[in-house]
Amino acid sequence: MFKFFKEKLRSWVGKSKEKIEEKAEKIDEAPSEEQPKKEIKEKEPLERTAPTIEELEKEKKPSIFKKIKSKFSYKLSEQDFEEIFEKLEMLLLENNVALKAVEKIKQELKEQLLEKEMKKETLEDEIKKALKKSIDNLLIEPDDIISLVKETQPFVMVFFGINGTGKTTTIAKLANLLLKNNISCVLAASDTFRAASIEQLEQHASKLKIKLIKHDYGADPAAVAFDAIKHAKAHKIQVVLIDTAGRMHTQGSLLSEMEKICRVTDPHLKIFVAESIAGNDAIQQAEKFNEAIGIDATILTKTDVDEKGGTAISISYVTKKPILFLGTGQNYEDFELFDKDKFIEKLGL
Ligand SMILES: Nc1nc2c(ncn2[C@@H]2O[C@H](COP(=O)(O)OP(=O)(O)O)[C@@H](O)[C@H]2O)c(=O)[nH]1
Ligand SMILES: [Mg+2]
Structure with a gap:
């Protein structure tokens, strides 16, 4: 998982380090009188031809000081920063970090790195530390879902997203996790649209030995959900x-159907299910769904087949809401609580 990003990041940081070392060495090697001579020339009034000895001596001092200092530390200029960031920008974009999130990272890195005295030996760490901090700021720590669902009864969660992202599988994985924590649950088959969708959920319900509330295909999904809540209330679930049903974020009528489900059920959590591998598409979906329905949290599926990892950063930035879980495979157990620190570590930071 996230192999590509990690490897590229390593080589990017290495290159940046080389670049700065090269610059610092150039200053080290430069003859001490070169800089003052040039500066004096620029300041020289037209009628004067050469600086006086006193002037040269006076100008020499900061240059010697600079020479010594540059052996130990280096201050990143705006231009250096832009040069270094250009490569990082490409790396982030290639790894599914949306342009808006890249801009935000750039701004934060700039604040942290510009004009900061850095020692050559710690440069790599300084850049990594700054990048880690800005990514950490973009991600939101999720609440402990197990404690959260115990606060209200019944606790209602609705899952939505486009077709095939893993909504049904994710519901089964979450039900399995809740059951393991001695929390009872009921499933609502509100995908009354796609062929075999009710049977798919029914299979999970029977494997997990939990109740499924269903109507016929073509029935009103909001009515199915309403009945499931009624059932939970009656049976203290x-x-x-x-x-x-999967719906495109661009399909107006299906979005209003989703709004109706939310109006009728008044869910505690509206969960957007997105594929980690979808990259920029997932970000567009997140923006549109967030506008139309409002996303409370995201579950990112198929992270087991994603080598990039930037989708989590982008979706967090777009929705300003936490990633709750990562889907890491097709089995019930392939489901991890989203852990910010672990995620950042996997990126190689
Ligand atoms: N590799 C992998 N496959 C997944 C994951 N989550 C779901 N899937 C697969 O994605 C496909 C579509 O899943 P489904 O739950 O039917 O998607 P839905 O249309 O959104 O309900 C199925 O083949 C699932 O097994 C995951 O985290 N990793
Ligand atoms: Mg489904």
Whole structure:
């Protein structure tokens, strides 16, 4: 997972380090009188031909000081920063970090790195530390879902996203996790649209030995969800998980159907399910769904087949809401709580 990003990042940091060392060495090697001579020339009034000895001596001092100092530390100029960031920008974009999030990272890195005295030996660490901090700022720590669902009964969660992202599988994985924590749940088959969707959820319900509330295909999804909540109330079931039909973020009528499900069920969490591998497409979906329905949290699936890792950063930035879980495979156990520190570590930072 996230191999590509990690490897590229390593080589990018290495290159940046070389660049700065090269610059610092150039200053080390430069003859001490070169700089003052040039400066004096520029300041020289037209009628004067040569600086006086006193002037040269006076100008020499900062140059010697600079020479000694440059052996130990280096101050990143705006131009250096732009040169270094150009490569990082490409790396972030290639790894599915959306342009808006890249801009935000750039601004934060600039604030942290510019004009800062850096020692050559610690430069690599300084850049990595700054990048780590800005990515850390973009990601949001999720609440402990197990404690959260215990606060209200029944706790209602509705899942939405485009077709095939893993909504139904994710619901089964979450139900399995809740059951392991002794939390009861009921499933609502509110995808009444796609062929075999009810049977797919039914299979999960029977494997997990939990109740499924269903109507016929073509029935009103909001009515199915409403019945599931009624069932939970009557049987003191703690959590209601509502599956919905995949819909494009551009399909107006399906978005209003989703709004209706939310209006009728008044869910505690509206969960956007997105594929980690979808990259910029997932970011566009997140923006549109967020505008139309409002996203409370995201679950990123298929991270087991994603080598990049930037989608989590972009979706967090766009929604300003946490990533709750990562789907890491097709089995019930392939489901991890999103851990910010672990995620950042996997990126190689
Ligand atoms: N590799 C992998 N496959 C997944 C993951 N989550 C779901 N899938 C697969 O993605 C496909 C579509 O999943 P499904 O739950 O039917 O998607 P839905 O249309 O959004 O309900 C199925 O083949 C799942 O097994 C995951 O985290 N990793
Ligand atoms: Mg489904």
